[in-house]
Amino acid sequence: MIVVFDQERQSWRPVTEVDWEHEQVAIYVWRSVRQSGDTKTSKSRRSLRIPMRCVLTLKSLMEEQARLHGPEKLSERRVFGTRNGTAMTAENVRRDFRLAIKNAEGIDRGQWTPRELRHSFVSLLSAHDVPIEHISRLVGHTNTVVTETVYRKQIRPVMQEGATVMDKIFPLGPEP
Structure with missing residues (x-):
């Protein structure tokens, strides 16, 4: 479900009940395609704020759907169906x-499947110095082990930190 933060009510509400003109838009990840309908673990249940680029794309998609399929209630229409x-x-x-x-x-x-997008998401966040604990929470892992060993494909070498710190401690100076 896509929700927006309603400042007036100080609560999250479905975008289909209000509108897109809010600063914060999120998606609830509380259900799964599993037979039981439940997520894999309790930590998999989470709400994720959606980047503005995605918000604008979703808004445009829903406007296009309304134009093509008529003005039926938004709450009865799937965003992706x-x-x-x-x-x-x-x-x-x-x-x-x-x-x-x-x-x-x-x-x-x-070689590419929708699952690869999850790996790319983890790798991009990692490459931009997002702490691994935060990334693990975002993807619904109970700890960082799976995130580090399975999902994170480093875009740049991970073993540069030691050399970078040592260069700062012992900067090259003019040769004697």
Whole structure:
């Protein structure tokens, strides 16, 4: 569910009940496609603020859907659904992902899956000095071990910290 922070009420409310014109927009990750409908672990249940680039894209997508499918209640329409409005299956998502990356340069269509986006998210945050504990919380891991060993594919070498610190402690000066 996509929600916005309503300053007036000091609470999070579904975007379908209010509007997009709020500074904070988030997504609730509280349900799963698992048979039970529950998430893998209790830490997997979380609410994540959505970056503004994504907010603008989602808003545009919902406006386009309203234009194409009429003014039915937003709360009854899926943001991401099949052409006939039903929930997307894992195969629907994989097929649409393959179509989306079909003409992307430098991407091997056979190697990339939607899951790779999760790995890329972790790697990008890591490369931009976000603490591993924060990244683990964002992706719903109970600790940092899986995040570090499975998900984080370093974009730059990780073993540069020691040399960087030593260069600061012992800067090169003019040769005697």
